[in-house]
Amino acid sequence: MHRILYGMKKIIIISLTLAMAFAPVSVFAEAEREGIEAVSGIQLSINGGNVHIVGANGEVMEVFNLTGTKVATIRIDSGDKTFALNLSKGCYLIKVGKVVRKISIQ
Numbered sequence: 001m002h003r004i005l006y007g008m009k010k011i012i013i014i015s016l017t018l019a020m021a022f023a024p025v026s027v028f029a030e031a032e033r034e035g036i037e038a039v040s041g042i043q044l045s046i047n048g049g050n051v052h053i054v055g056a057n058g059e060v061m062e063v064f065n066l067t068g069t070k071v072a073t074i075r076i077d078s079g080d081k082t083f084a085l086n087l088s089k090g091c092y093l094i095k096v097g098k099v100v101r102k103i104s105i106q
Helices: 002-023 027-030
Strands: 035-041 042-047 049-055 062-065 070-075 080-085 090-096 098-106
Touching: 027 062, 042 098
Parallel strands: none
Antiparallel strands: 035 042, 042 049, 049 080, 062 070, 062 090, 090 098
């Protein structure tokens, strides 16, 4: 019985990961290019491991790995802020308000 539950849990985790990675969200398609994303007045740009955010005073920036685990939460306390992300190599999702951006740390 334990072996069956373990197998089901593994299938569910893989399915959710694939569903999240291939979800049809237009922001993800636009996020592949470098530059600035502007949604709801928030501008988000990525340069290497640095994130520059404009227009998000009082918002919270959340960083997720591709399995959906939150790896960082940062409160934005000004209208123009730059953060250095100290993350290991890999792909991550950054969410600020309604803006979601996929980044790759190499």
